[in-house]
Structure formats: C-alpha cells, structure tokens
Amino acid sequence: MNFDPRYSGRNFTSVGTRPIRPxxxxxxxxxARYGADFNMAGQxxxxxxxxPHAHATIRKIDTSKAEKLPGVKAVITxxxxxxxTDGDAAMYDILDNCMARKxxxxxxxxxAAVAAVDARTARQALKLIEVDYEVxxxxxxxDEAMKHSAPVLNDTIFTEGVExxxxxxxxxxxxxxYGHGDIHKGFGQADYVVERSFxxxxxxxxxxxxxxxxxNVSSDGTADLWVCTQGHxxxxxxxxxxxxxxASKLRxxxxxxGGGFGGKTHVWAEPVALALSRKAGxxxxxxxxxxxxxxxxxxxxxxSIDVRIGASKDGTITAAEATLRYSCGPYAGMxxxxxxxxxxxxxxxxxxxxxxxxxxxxxxxxAAYRAPSAPMAAFAVESTVDELAKEIGIDPVEFRIRNAAxxxxxxxxxPVYGPIGIGPTLEAxxxxxxxxxxxxxxxxxxxxCGFWFNFGGQTCTDLNIGMDGSVSLAVGTVDVGxxxxxxxxxxxxxxxxxxxxxxxxxxxTSSLGYNDMTDGSRGTFSSSMATISAxxxxxxxxxxxxxxxxxxxxxxxxxxxxxxxxxxxxxxxxAALSLREIAAASGKTGGPIAGHSExxxxxxxxxxxxxxxxxxxxxxxxxxRVLRYTVVQDAGKAVxxxxxxxxxxxxxxxxxxxxxxxxxIYGKDGRLQNPGFLxxxxxxxxxxxxxxxxxxxxxxxxxxxxVRGVGETSIVPPLAAIANAVSNAAGVRMTHIPMSPxxxxxxxxxxxxx
Amino acid sequence: MVExxxxxxxxxxxxxxxxxxxxxxxxxxxxxxxxxxxxGLEPLIEKGIAVAIDGTIYRDTWSKELPEGAEIFLLPRxxxx
Numbered sequence: 001m002n003f004d005p006r007y008s009g010r011n012f013t014s015v016g017t018r019p020i021r022p023x024x025x026x027x028x029x030x031x032a033r034y035g036a037d038f039n040m041a042g043q044x045x046x047x048x049x050x051x052p053h054a055h056a057t058i059r060k061i062d063t064s065k066a067e068k069l070p071g072v073k074a075v076i077t078x079x080x081x082x083x084x085t086d087g088d089a090a091m092y093d094i095l096d097n098c099m100a101r102k103x104x105x106x107x108x109x110x111x112a113a114v115a116a117v118d119a120r121t122a123r124q125a126l127k128l129i130e131v132d133y134e135v136x137x138x139x140x141x142x143d144e145a146m147k148h149s150a151p152v153l154n155d156t157i158f159t160e161g162v163e164x165x166x167x168x169x170x171x172x173x174x175x176x177x178y179g180h181g182d183i184h185k186g187f188g189q190a191d192y193v194v195e196r197s198f199x200x201x202x203x204x205x206x207x208x209x210x211x212x213x214x215x216n217v218s219s220d221g222t223a224d225l226w227v228c229t230q231g232h233x234x235x236x237x238x239x240x241x242x243x244x245x246x247a248s249k250l251r252x253x254x255x256x257x258g259g260g261f262g263g264k265t266h267v268w269a270e271p272v273a274l275a276l277s278r279k280a281g282x283x284x285x286x287x288x289x290x291x292x293x294x295x296x297x298x299x300x301x302x303x304s305i306d307v308r309i310g311a312s313k314d315g316t317i318t319a320a321e322a323t324l325r326y327s328c329g330p331y332a333g334m335x336x337x338x339x340x341x342x343x344x345x346x347x348x349x350x351x352x353x354x355x356x357x358x359x360x361x362x363x364x365x366x367a368a369y370r371a372p373s374a375p376m377a378a379f380a381v382e383s384t385v386d387e388l389a390k391e392i393g394i395d396p397v398e399f400r401i402r403n404a405a406x407x408x409x410x411x412x413x414x415p416v417y418g419p420i421g422i423g424p425t426l427e428a429x430x431x432x433x434x435x436x437x438x439x440x441x442x443x444x445x446x447x448x449c450g451f452w453f454n455f456g457g458q459t460c461t462d463l464n465i466g467m468d469g470s471v472s473l474a475v476g477t478v479d480v481g482x483x484x485x486x487x488x489x490x491x492x493x494x495x496x497x498x499x500x501x502x503x504x505x506x507x508x509t510s511s512l513g514y515n516d517m518t519d520g521s522r523g524t525f526s527s528s529m530a531t532i533s534a535x536x537x538x539x540x541x542x543x544x545x546x547x548x549x550x551x552x553x554x555x556x557x558x559x560x561x562x563x564x565x566x567x568x569x570x571x572x573x574x575a576a577l578s579l580r581e582i583a584a585a586s587g588k589t590g591g592p593i594a595g596h597s598e599x600x601x602x603x604x605x606x607x608x609x610x611x612x613x614x615x616x617x618x619x620x621x622x623x624x625r626v627l628r629y630t631v632v633q634d635a636g637k638a639v640x641x642x643x644x645x646x647x648x649x650x651x652x653x654x655x656x657x658x659x660x661x662x663x664x665i666y667g668k669d670g671r672l673q674n675p676g677f678l679x680x681x682x683x684x685x686x687x688x689x690x691x692x693x694x695x696x697x698x699x700x701x702x703x704x705x706x707v708r709g710v711g712e713t714s715i716v717p718p719l720a721a722i723a724n725a726v727s728n729a730a731g732v733r734m735t736h737i738p739m740s741p742x743x744x745x746x747x748x749x750x751x752x753x754x
Numbered sequence: 755m756v757e758x759x760x761x762x763x764x765x766x767x768x769x770x771x772x773x774x775x776x777x778x779x780x781x782x783x784x785x786x787x788x789x790x791x792x793x794g795l796e797p798l799i800e801k802g803i804a805v806a807i808d809g810t811i812y813r814d815t816w817s818k819e820l821p822e823g824a825e826i827f828l829l830p831r832x833x834x835x
Contacts, residue, residue, distance in 0.1 A: 161763050176763055205835075262835025338832055368835035414761060415806035415827040455834050458814060520834025600814040702810060712835055 054670025186319025209258025231517020521709025655718020
C-alpha cells in the first residue's frame, strides 16, 4: 500500500458541507430497490419450516408428501447442505444455524425449506413436511443456563479459559478476564464501595426491512444473489463456502438496506435460497416474515452483570470489578468478552478486573448489534458510577471528569491510550445548557459515558472519469447511513470539483475487489481512505495527460482546484486545463482515466460519547416520557454533518427503545411470545423528543482528513443515561432493562413498602 | 527487540506467559516468530488477532512496523455491528 494515511490538517471545501443525498429521491418516491423489490423471470417462492420447540432432537424428516404437491419444485433439509466447513467451527455453527442438522436448538430454528410456484403452495407444502422430534428440556435464561442442573445444549463443550479442564460439559463455553493492578488492595484503599447486580433482556436490532434475497443458480454452476446485506462480499464468501462453489462464480449484488445495525452481517436465508434454486433449477425469492425475523435472526445478548466500584473521599476511584454473563444463543461467541473489554474503558483505573462468561441458551444465535455488548456493560458500570458519586456527595459529571481516561492512561482492556476524546465530551456535557435546565415534579436527569473500539478493514474503490468530466465512484462498502453522499464529498474534495459532478454506487462482487462488510463503524472511515487514494491515483494520470498535451515534464504539472497547472514562469502562457478538458481529450492522450485503490484501512481510533437525558415518570403507572435528550460525541471530522447527526440520533433512539420497552419474552415452553412489532415495541416518532446533538471534531491522526467512525458509539450510553434519569425521577435505583412501566411501578412500590 | 503483552487466554497458549520478548520489525514477523516459538498460538493467529501499537489497534496491516520501545499489545479480533 503506497498511501500515507496520516492526518494532514488541510482546509476543506466540500467536506463538512451538507448536500442532498444522492439516493434520497428514489427512497422518498418508492423507486429505491430493497431486498424484496427484485424479481426474475420464472422465479419461485421460498418458505422455511421452523422448529416449534426450544430444544429437540430431530429423529426424522419426511418430505415425500410435500414433494408430491403440485407446484412444489424443491424441498431441502440439512442433507442438501452437506458439511463442507472443513473443521471451521464458526462456519459450522453458521451452517447449523441456517438449517438444523441433528437438533433444533431454539424456537424458530430452520429444519426444512420449500420452493414452489406461489406462496400458497409453499405454505401448504410446509404443512406436509413431517418432522419427528424428541423434545428435550430447554433453558432460555442466562443465569439458569449456568447452573449445574441446567440442560446442556452441547455435550462436547467444556468451559475454556479456566485453569483445569472441567470434568463435565457445560453451557459456559468460555471464561475471559481483563484488567490490571490489584483490586483487593484498591478496595482496601476505598472509603466508599458500591456493589450492584443488573440484568438486561434480549433485544432485536429491529430493522424495518426483513431479510430478503433472490437466488439464481444456473446449470453451469454459476450463480447470482440479490440480497439485503451489510456486506455482500462476506455473504459471497460464506455462501460459496457453504455451498461448495468458487467465490468468483457467485455474483452478489447488495440491494438498498432498510436497516441492519449488525443484524445483516450474518447469513441466514441466503444459503437456503441458493440451495433451493440449485435443486429446483429456477430462481428463488426468499423473504422472511417479521415473525421469522424475530424468532430466527438477530438478536443481541441477554445479560446478568455484577459491578463493584470503590472510591476514596476525594472522589478518586481506587478499584473496579465486574462479572459479566452474556447469552450467546446456542452457539459459542465472544459477547461477554467484548463486554469485559469495554465495561470500564472510559476510566483511568489503577486496579481493575473484569471477568466474562459466554453462556449457551435455547434462543436464536446472538448477532452483533451496534457496538455489540458495550451498551449492557455501560448500563451496569455507569449506573454504579452514578450511585457512587451520590454516596460520596460529588456531582456525577465532576466525578466522571475526575476519573476519566486520558492520553497515557492504561485502558481497562490493556493498551495505553493515545489521544482520546472522553474528557472533551464530558466537559462539553458539563457546559451544555441541557445540564442547567430546570426540572419539574417527577422528572429526573441522567447522564452517562460510552466507549467503542471502531474498526477499519479491507477496502477497494474504483474512481472512473467519464469523457464529459463526470466522475463515477464505485465502492464496496454497503451504504447504511448516507456514505454515498459522504464519499462523493470526499472525491469532490480531493479532485477539486463540484459534489454534483460525482456519482457514487455500491458495486457488486464481480465488479470490484473484496471489501469487508460495513460494520465496526467503518464504512465512511475506510472507504473515504480508499476514495482519497483512488482520487490521488487518478490525479496522477490527469497530470500526465496535461503534461503530454503541453509536451512538458509531468513534474512541472500540479493539480489545484480541479485543474492541471503548469508551474513556473516559463509556462506562463499555458492556460490551466480543467478536469473536463483533460477528460474530453482522453481518447487521444492514452485512453480512459481512472484511479483505483486497494488497501487495508487500519487505525480507526477508539470513540467516546456522553449523553444527557431528562425523563418524567408517572408514579401511579410507572409510565415514562423522554423529555429531552442530548448526544455529545467525537467524530474526528464530520464529512457530512447531517448524516453524522443522524447516526447520533439513531443510536440514541435505539437505546431509548432498549432501555424502556424492548425485550424478548419467552414462555415456559421456551417459545417466543412477542415476535411482532405490536408486542415488541420499538420507539416511534411520537415517543421521542428532538434528539439534540453536539459534534466534537478531534482529528484522528490515522486518517488524511481526521475521520473517525461514528455509527456505533451512540448506542452505548443511552441505557445507562436513561436508567440514571429514571432512577433520579422515581427515587429508586433501576437495575433491570428494559424499564417498562410494570418494572418501574414494582420498584416504586417496593421502595414505598420498604 | 519488542516486548509483547498477551491478553489472558492467549497467554495460556504461550506457556502461561503474559509478556514475551520478540525480535521483530513488523506485525508479520511478530506473528511468524510467535507461531514458531509458541505453536499453540498459530490457530489463533490464523483466525485473527489484533495488535495495539501505542494504543492504536491494527487488525489487518501486517506490514505495520513495530517501533523500538513501543507498547505492543495483542488483543482478540472483535466483531462490530
């Protein structure tokens, strides 16, 4: 990679402005094509049969009656998706999750699928499939699953990360530990110690668009997949591996995406649709219903967390400890480990220890959800921090400022921090007018901090200059939040042309080199780096063409404000050549002009945010109303400030739903009771105030424009900020998320009774 | 020579050591020598390990140089949303 990613401190012309997004008109007029909006001639309808049992051995599946139903073109089971994972345990879990092999491991686990000429026939066919289950005892609660008496989901799993190999299998797949110093010594130095236990329920990413795809496998072994995804290149890799195809023979095109938030980083329906198409010899469209989305895709972990923090009278934290238990669904994950790494990342701690336990339960396979695992850990830690500040008698913002991590602090997950933004977000929150606004009766204010890592990754971008001087930008990171607009701004900035001259598209997997998916807040960070690199490569060619036109050495040609300029007095008579003029002559100066870039974008830089929230609680019903909400977050450099604000607001809105309403509710039979938006209530506009935002711009030293990822951190503080606000309003500490009206009322009544 | 700190479960695969000293100029050489000296680490390196150099996390830039005296910290490769 011959590209210098270091921050250059340049002044901007296009970057930092707020033009209209290029995909906006199509989206508001209904022309934009999402996963279910694509159709092919001769297309069949795919449907999936799902287990009604939380835990059951599959003794036999008889598909013969379904196969004989007129209009049915293919029926598949796990036998049609043989294990080609070659010992790759993570891929095997994905395969087993797509189609249960020996056991159904949760309510909604796929066990068979059909492709038929229409939806009615497909539904009829599902009813004709006979599955002989041996129902097994199940466990859905994370604490219950850890008990010795709990039914074991996988008897080949023995807890890793403990000193001696356990004698018996367990639902605890792994124990991990982070920290430094001596917490016993630290707690010994404490004048105040607060210890609390918390629970958070499982939530879904709640994307409005269900999973949808159209798969077409040709008789020559090549295939096309149109799909709603956060990462079509990763989907191609996974599908090709699971179906035994060469990746280059599977072209994957990403549709517009109606929300993903981490939930569209994993394949579920896609290998099934491809297997159905391969067997039927026709295209197959597979669209999940909302019920299926809830029962079989997503969700995040349910958690159980203990926190203990000690501090001296002067408000210095002397020791901090947390034990974090995260549900993984039926397959091993590293969700508690991420919680253990992020829990105390905001603070400067001499003595800290966190322990994570990954726990298997009979629920859907846990998937990433926007800064995965961090919001629950922050809820537990920031709630305890607030209580400790109260015990000592220090303002909670001052207490956090006094203990905030800074450059040179050893982070709780290990490395020493470089320049970071937690201090500035806290100072900005302290000085924000929101902090001084008066509160009324039954109203409370809360604030909290949050941390997330942010990632970069493999990235490839093409920039093609048309003969009319317009610019096509082909990127491989799916646009989940306005990145086509941001990347067009970056291309315009680098080339010195107008934003309107650039058109960005998300290219399919056969048109561009591999790209990691849009996750880890990497879309704009990574693809802007690749776009800058591609533009600089194109400028090099533009300068060469100008030099050729003028018959002067290329070293004497510079690129300024969209023009090639011959530098030096001896070229005084040469008028500058615009990009349009050079492009128009390109056919006679060497052919098309383009810039390409393939790079690994690393050094994304960690991210911090501080949120402030005002809540009113009705003490008679436990109902809550969010009165005011403010997000303060470091963006490095906001390329398109409107979309940065949108990310801040979106994360806060999702966090508000998670904190107050959203939860998976399982019955005693292990079946999900609320798989729909009527009973699983995400916030709507009327539930939310205007979410105010304040963008801080502390440049990332590892990006030419100083850009940091912004997509995820905004969901980390809300659970805690809202819990602190509700606790202050209700006069009782809330320790269980979501803080639904019955839970708040029960806490108020318990406090009154006590 | 750089001093490399291993996170908990990684240390268990390196003979229980939490810190190791390696002569390596970049991440690629570091991983190669770690795998040679501690074969138990190889599968994890193949699966993906992140390297924090003076606090900045690198996941894929194996050509990244390891400056003399820098703090080198190995971390698990994490998922994002």
